[in-house]
Amino acid sequence: MANSVPLALLQFPGYFTDLDGNPLAGGLLQFYLAGTTTPEPIYADVNGDAELSNPVVLDTSGFAQIFLGPVLYDVVVYDSLMVQLYSIEGVGDPGQIVFAGLGNIQTQGSKNVATGYTILSTDNFVTTATGATAVTLQLPSAASRSTANNGNGLPLIVQNYTSNTCTIEPDGADTINNDTAGIVLAAAANPVYHHATFYSDGASAWYAITG
Secondary structure, rough: OOOOOOOOEEEEEOOOOOOOOEEEOOOEEEEEEOOOEEEOOOOEEEEEEEEOOEEOOOOOOOOEEEEEOOOOOEEEEEEOOEEEEEEEEEEEHHHHHHHOOOOHHOOOOOOEEEOOOOOOOOOOOOEEEOOOOOOEEEEHHHHHOOOOOOOOOOOEEEOOOOOOEEEEEEOOOOOEOOOOEEEEEOOOOOEEEEEEEEEEOOOEEEEEOOO
């Protein structure tokens, strides 16, 4: 399958009827990426190892076993003569979709930053530029990570690529691990790159785990 999903795929309801409530024998289901007319892959098994044809042909009882990937689908339902009967929009599991995309979301942020950089409230992963110069970075306010659109509720990771130290300072009166002082990441020594993972309380405090 095209994407790696670390949980079982969502099983789509199996039995379909026509407009009179009768089993939709030989009917067809066409799956599109929600809001588009682009066909979206569907699967024959819970692991997504085998794709189904799209549209899917229902059996004589109007049944098909279908597993959906971690996206939202629009489903168009046809009779056996390919006459459209109805559609079902926005089919999918939002939790599954978010979970499947966490890796991509977590790595969004500013890369190769120089000393003096103020980390954005929307950064999830920040890396320093390589070199021998010590780097000082400033965290955004802890309060700025309190909304869904600023950080998506994820931790903030800062990784030091310099061969010198990286100091990360809090904003204003904010604290890091109950202290107003910054924390210092050791110099990088390939392949070891020291990092800190920050968690905001959404108000005035950051909590950091370094490694």
